[in-house]
Amino acid sequence: MYALYQVRVNASGTTVPAIFAYGRTIRLRGYDICDALSCVYLQPKRGITLTDSLSRFGKGWIRVPSYDSQVWEIGRETRRSCTTLSVAPHITLNDGNTIPQLGFGVFQIEPEDTAEAVREAIGVGYRHIDTAEMYGNEREVGEGIRASGIDRGEVYVTSKLNNRLHEPDDAREAFEGTLSDLGFNYVDLFLIHWPLPTLYDGDFVSTWRTLEEFHNDGRARSVGVSNFQVEHLERLAAETATVPSVNQIEVHPYFTNEAVREYGQDHGIATEAWSPIAQGAVLDDPTITQIAENLGKTPAQVVLRWHIQRGDIVFPKSVTPSRMRENFELFDFEIEPGDMDEISALDQGESGRTGPNPDTFAHVPG
Ligand SMILES: NC(=O)c1ccc[n+]([C@@H]2O[C@H](COP(=O)([O-])OP(=O)(O)OC[C@H]3O[C@@H](n4cnc5c(N)ncnc54)[C@H](OP(=O)(O)O)[C@@H]3O)[C@@H](O)[C@H]2O)c1
Numbered sequence: 001m002y003a004l005y006q007v008r009v010n011a012s013g014t015t016v017p018a019i020f021a022y023g024r025t026i027r028l029r030g031y032d033i034c035d036a037l038s039c040v041y042l043q044p045k046r047g048i049t050l051t052d053s054l055s056r057f058g059k060g061w062i063r064v065p066s067y068d069s070q071v072w073e074i075g076r077e078t079r080r081s082c083t084t085l086s087v088a089p090h091i092t093l094n095d096g097n098t099i100p101q102l103g104f105g106v107f108q109i110e111p112e113d114t115a116e117a118v119r120e121a122i123g124v125g126y127r128h129i130d131t132a133e134m135y136g137n138e139r140e141v142g143e144g145i146r147a148s149g150i151d152r153g154e155v156y157v158t159s160k161l162n163n164r165l166h167e168p169d170d171a172r173e174a175f176e177g178t179l180s181d182l183g184f185n186y187v188d189l190f191l192i193h194w195p196l197p198t199l200y201d202g203d204f205v206s207t208w209r210t211l212e213e214f215h216n217d218g219r220a221r222s223v224g225v226s227n228f229q230v231e232h233l234e235r236l237a238a239e240t241a242t243v244p245s246v247n248q249i250e251v252h253p254y255f256t257n258e259a260v261r262e263y264g265q266d267h268g269i270a271t272e273a274w275s276p277i278a279q280g281a282v283l284d285d286p287t288i289t290q291i292a293e294n295l296g297k298t299p300a301q302v303v304l305r306w307h308i309q310r311g312d313i314v315f316p317k318s319v320t321p322s323r324m325r326e327n328f329e330l331f332d333f334e335i336e337p338g339d340m341d342e343i344s345a346l347d348q349g350e351s352g353r354t355g356p357n358p359d360t361f362a363h364v365p366g
Contacts, residue, residue: 088127088331091313093245094268095215097222099189100156101308102330103128103315105274111137117319118144122155124324130248130272130315132160132193133178134365142183152184160193160226160248161207163364166200168210175214190220191248195232198362204232205239212242224248226274227358230263237267248272251312253282253303253343254352261312276314277303278354287346291339298326305330306343 088102104121106114106129114137118129122145131141138159145155159182165174179185190211195204214220224246225232236244247264251257251273264271282288283299292302300316300323307314308330316327335343356363 088125088328089308091270091311093222093270094243095222095245097188097245099222099246099270099313100126100128101313102126102304102328103130103156103158103313104324105130105315105317106137106141107132107135107274107317109135109137109317109319111140113319114140115144115147119147120321121324122148122150124321124328126324126328127154128156128158128315130158132191133162133165133174133181134160134193138178138181139183142181146183156188157182157184158189158191159187160191161211163194163196163199166192166196166204166207168206171207171210172213175219179219186219186221188220189222189224189246190214191224191226191246192228194227194361194363195225195229195358196362196364197232197359199364205235208236208240208242208244212240215242222246224269224272226272227361228260229358230259232358233260233263233267233269243267244269246270246272246313248274250274250353250355251307252276252278252352252354253285253288253306253346254278254348255350255354256344256347256352258347265311270313271311272313272315273307274315275354276307276316281354282346285346287342291335291343294339295333295335297333300327301330301333302335303343305333305335306340309335309340310344 088100090098091101092098104118104126106117109117118141121129129141129145131138141157145152145157148155159178161171161174165171175190178187178190192204192207192211197204200207208225211220211223215223222245223242224244225236226248228236228244228247228249233244233247247260247269249257249260249271251261251271252275255278261271263269277283277300282303285299288299288302292299295302297305304314304316304327318324318327350357
């Protein structure tokens, strides 16, 4: 049995009631307030003595700095860990839906480790999971979400179409397989994983029209693309009626991918930055380590915060719980404009790319 608390959240000066907390995670109803969240107040329901680590705040309420992971000791009876709040800001997409700007990626997490990683990430506060049919762990993503105990509606779930299945009938079958493997009757976002312009006679347009069907019948709340270059987006704009809600592309300090990002900004397509820390390759860069030292943050936090301040959506992957927490703690500091520019100046153009070039990538899993 977990102790129950009344919780109030102070969002931009307004106290919002009807929030509750139990167990290891403080849960908030109504994530739309989270981007304005500044601090949290707890009121234990039972008359127990509070330790010095919690400061009193009027009428028996205690004030807690938000965002911090900390151990709470209450009345010597219970020791419980209060993990980070779900405070990631939301971005509004061109179809009116919102997406948490910070999520959790599961590429290269072994299926047998995925459910536990997802459950752990949700415990930390992540409410956005990025998977794909090609990652081979959709089933375990669904299991992890169910194991976390939170409602399906509280987690934003993205998946992607396998390169093998671009033909419309294959795509329809694949999408049903994704829903069935996840164990959900909808996804929040479904993407064409790669444009594959050298395959399928260069026809990603009919694939896109098939994704429009999934959006229209409500099984994909939003639809988008991944790894699309400017000319691919221009072709969709010329030949179809729907603008993708997102384009998920490689972006990090060594490969800032500006032309594709700019096209997105100009046409209402949100950029999702994959491999946001370049799988660790940017973390030893002296510019980044110096800025991190000045701010008292880790290099990963600085790089992820740089993405957030640029307005991109990120979902760093980690199977390491301490890194999951580190990567989530991005909302109590800011990088100043000069340092933002210095990080952006690390761009190496095409030679900074770590993944395949979408113009030529033609891998079709067996
Ligand atoms: N659409 C696409 O084509 C595409 C391509 C690639 C990725 N993605 C998506 O983007 C997500 C993220 O990209 P990614 O997984 O390639 O790379 P990433 O998030 O940039 O980096 C993940 C790697 O960095 C390590 N790491 C994580 N946090 C760290 C920290 N705080 N300090 C030091 N090392 C840290 C992880 O190690 P541990 O796990 O061992 O902790 C892992 O090896 C993927 O999971 C996937 O959802 C999409």
